[in-house]
Each structure stands twice: as C-alpha cells, then as structure tokens.
Amino acid sequence: MRVVVAEDSVLLREGLVRLLAEQGFDVVAAVGDGEDLLRVVGVHDVDAAVVDVRMPPTFTDEGLRAALVMRRRWPGVGILVLSQYVEERYATELIADNPRGVGYLLKERVADVAEFCAALRRVAGGGTALDADVVAQLLVRSRHVDPLASLTPRERDVLRSMAQGRSNAGIAADLVVGEGAVEKHIGAIFAKLGLSAEGGEHRRVHAVLTYLGEGRA
C-alpha cells in the first residue's frame, strides 16, 4: 500500500517512515508541511496519508486543513490524522458529514504497531478510525444524552467501538464475544436510537457518527 507521511518533527517523521516500511507499507514520500503534502498527493498515486495536525507555518491546525482539502480533491485517498491532543472539535470538522476514509488518533497509539497499521489499512479502504478518547468526548458532547442513557452498558461498549470505526469482527475481538452477539447489540442500539441499521459496516459507522454529531450548535 502506498502512503505519504506528513510530520514536521524530523524525529517522529523518521520513526513513522521506518515503522511503516518495516510493516510492509510503501512510503512514497515524507514531507514536513501542508503545502508539500498537497503537492505530493497531487503528483503521486497514494492510497493513504498519515498527517500531523500541528505543522508549519502557524503550528495550529495546518494538518487538519490540508486533510479537508484532500478530502475534497482526492476523496479516494484515506487520511489518518495524528495529534498529541485529540479534541472533539477537530474530529467533528474532519468528519464533516462523511466519515468515509478518515481517521484521527493520538500520536502515541502508533506504538501499538499492529493496531496502528490495521487502522491505516481500514482508513485506506474507506473505513473509519477514531481514537477512543475522541469517541468518549463525542458521546458526552452529543445532545442526545438521554437516548444514549437508555442503552445497556454492553450496548454502550459496542457503540463506542463502532464509533472508533471497528468492524464487527474487531468489536467481537475487543469485547471477547461472538460476532453474532455483536450483530444483536448493534440491532438493539439502532432500534433504541431510532436509526436505520441497513447498509454495510461503513454506512452504519456513518449513521452512528452523524447521530453523535447531531444537535450541536
């Protein structure tokens, strides 16, 4: 899989490149700011980009803005955004109304190499990968606090994992239950929240994230 790395710290950039190379990814380019990223993606044919939020020149949210530009111009390229802080506001902006092919993780999650690479592959394939911290914030922030309260603890766990972008198999592995049980829980969740459960896994993640993002001022 062909990926681009955008990270302004040389230390971390090198680390990411080596890590990805060791795990079998083809790192096409490694750049240090948003403009270079856009240029590289325009030139090369990449499947995904790993992007740091804080980059030159202003060191605030360059990565995020570059990611939004990429989503408009090259919707087929998956974007995994890394940051030392994850904030619900950035996640909402990144997802906008389409969580397809988008990820937002704390930088230190990279150390769990298997998980990180799985997330990157998922994002490249059009799925979602949201950090658990961000999902927790989303759950709290949503105006639909009461219907969420009607979920059982198990269902909340399933919901949380779904919002992170996990597949049914992934959720089953996380919660140490069978996939059938996961399907049942998902059905119950969608019924309680009044959402339609049809469509593939991506569609359902989309529905959940949209639901959680609703009602914001």
Next chain:
Amino acid sequence: MSDDMLALSGPSASVPGPGPRLAGARPGSGVGAGSSGGPAASHAHGAVVAAVARLAASGRDRLVAADPGTPQGRARLLLRPLPWMGMAYLSAGVVVGVAGLALPLLAVLATVGLVVSWVGVPMWSLTVRALHVATCGELARLRLATGLDLPAPHAPVGVDRRARVESALADPATWRRLGFWVLRAPIAYVDLMLLGAVVGVPFLLAWASLLSLFDHNDVVMVGGPAGASVWVPAPWPVRLLLLTVSLAALRVVPPLVVRPLLALDVLVARALLAAGEEARLAVRVDELATSRERAVDAAEKERARIERDLHDGAQQRLVALTMLLGRAQARLGPTADPAVAGLLTEAREETTAAIAELRDLTRGLHPPVLTDRGLDAALSAVAARSPVPVTVDVDVDPRPAPAIEAVLYFAVCEGLTNIAKHSQARRASVVVERVPGLGGGCDVVRAIVADDGCGGANQAAGSGLAGLADRLAGVDGRLALSSPPGGPTLVTVEVPCASS
C-alpha cells in the same frame, strides 16, 4: 547626609556641605572608574564629577534641605551657600508677574468679544493657548529655583478650536490658573520688597561701615550726595564690629527669608497652577491599567510558550520513544523470551503514562484548542473528561481577548474539578454567555458552573477558588459563590471585556 542623593555606584561621597548632591562619586569608584587611563585618570575624573555636581547643587535652595532646629542644621545654615537661584527667581518674579497680567486681561477682552460676536472664540483660543504656555513656563521656572517637579497641565484637548475653547472654559482649572496670574504680580512685588529689605539693609550698613573706616565723620554718605546718609557711631572698633556684623547678616539672613518666600510661592503654585490631584490620579490609573493588562498578557504568552516548548520537546521525544519500543515489540517473534516481551510492554506502559501526564500538565497551563477554536471547543473537551456528566452551553460571539478566554477556561476547570472532588453531584452544567453592557459600557462575559451536589463550598484560603479570585482580579473579574449546605452549588464568574 541628605537622603535624596543619587548614588550611581559605589559608596556615595561624604562631601561636606548641606543640600542635595547629584552624582556623589567617590574618586576611584562610580562612573568611569577603571574605564581608561588608569587610577590617576579615574581619580581626576571622579573629582571633576564631584566638583561639577557641587557647583550645580550649590545654586539651589531645596526646600527639603536640613532642618534648622538641630545643631547640625544650624551649622549647615552658616555654611550654606547663598541661594542664588532662589533670589534670582524672586527678583525676576515681578517682571514675570507684570507680563503675566496680560493673561487675565486677555481673558476679559475675550469674554467681551464672546458676548459681542464670534470673534470671542479665536480670542479665547489664543488665551487658552497662551495660558498653557505661560503655566508650563512658570512651573519650569519654579522647578529651576526649587527643584520641585509639580505636574504640568495637559495641552488643551478638543477636535477643533471651538471644542478646545469649550473644554477649557468648562474646566475649573483654567479659572484657577487665571486667578494665579492675577495674583502673580502682587505676590512677586511683596517678595521683591522683602528680599530687597533683607539684602539691601545689611548691604547698606556694610558699605557704610567700610567707607567709615576711611572717613572720620559721623555721618557717612553712601552713594554720593543723592544717596542715603547713614549715621555710624564714632569709635572705629565699633565701626569694624558693625562691618563684621552686617557682613555676617548678609551671609546668614537671606537664606532664612528666601526659603519661606519660595515656600509661599510653591503653595500658591500647587493650589492654583499645577494640574490637580484628580488629574494626576487619572493619569496614574491609566498607566496602571495599561501596565496590568500588559502583565496579564505577558503571563499568558509565557504559558503558551511553555506549552509549545513542551509539545515540541519532551512530549515529542516521549512519542518517539514509545514508537521505538513499539517497533521493538513488533520485531519480537513468537519465539522471543517472554521476559523481554514483558519488559518492553512495561516500558511502553510507563511511557504512555508519562505522555498522558505531560498532556494533562500542558492542558493545565494552556490548552492549544482554546487558542485555536475557542471556549466552546475547549470546555467541551473538559466536560468530556469529567466523571460527572456535564452539559456545556457556550455562546460568546465575538470571541473575547485571549487573556479573558484563558481566565474563564480555568475558572470553569476549577469549578468542574471541585465538583468531581467534593460535590458528589449527579449532574452539572456549564453556561458561558456574553451580557451586553448597559449604556455603552463594555460587555461582560459570564460563566456559570452549577451542580446538584451537596453544597457547602467556600472560598477558604488555599482552596482553588481563592487562587481563582486572585487571577480574576487581574482582569477586573468577579466571583460569586452560592453553596448552601445540601446544595445546589452555583459558581458565577464575570469578566468585563472591551467589545472587540
């Protein structure tokens, strides 16, 4: 030693003589010591500096000089140099006073002009301008004579001539100053007469006694046939005595008289001429408000800088470290020594914990999302991490200044921390809103943190709320706490902000 010495560096010189000194440099120390030419040159340099300083100081008769009540003070009076500056000032006063009478005269004419026609406005404008110049000049003259720095009035304010005249006429200070200029001439005349008497009489006597030493008549003509005739006693030891006494009087008495006269002048100037206490205080308040704002801003910038340094430094390194550990773990195959795998796992866990701690620390200093996205985003993030469910409702468009946002953010954080630690509440809410100012006053941003817990919170010293109150004071903010035992608790923070 007089305590209004300005010691540059090194010990101040114990130069004999009363009155203030400027640079009291002991030869060899102080400015220029050791700079060039070796010890001899610096000795000479120091001596020159001291001599110049003494010369400059000797002409002034500072009103804060030694008190004649003490023996030391009395001795100093005898040694004190004649107050030339003071005497020159008092002598010139009459001339200035007579010239200054033009100002009230001009004012009267201008008032007549106003009544008659529009020509009064430019006349008054001229009067106001001339008054300002004359006042500043007189205060400068007074400063030269006494060293006292009375605050000068500010220039006439107003967008155009008419506004300037209006504001000047409305200001009572203008009328006080005109009153001063009415009084200046008579007071100066009295000063001059007294000074003349005090200097002239001993001088006349001294001159007469001197002449009488060479002349055996009883009556001495001073200054030719048209001058005064002074009767001097016959025996010439007495004449010598008279000479000595009058010379001594000439030396000692003028300073005694000059000082009270100057004091009177200063009193009148303070009352009528200088800018009033209110104006001075107003200027000072402005200065203090500006400097405080700068201090608060500087503190906030410093915190932001530390956060950035931590982010780019220590946090970055820890993330790189944890990546290395992860890569190492990934390379361990299934046949690896389980002890090694275990150690690596532990190492990664410790590193992750360190990263999380640093992150909490920097959030406590200066959360980046606050600067980037504002109070809504930052407070949502805080609420999400609160163990007690919190609803957040923020509406502060347009965004307040960064320093104010920071104070509000930390106020709400403090409130939520207290809720988590002490309140045993089941739910909490945060509301931040902008309350428009009344009648053109500036807006107030209000943050209310409420919970349904057990209440009983107080602003005891050492609690977070006390520290918060201090920080609020820096931005003119206020804290109100309502927390009856049994709850509910309401913490209200209000910060005024200039509408941006």
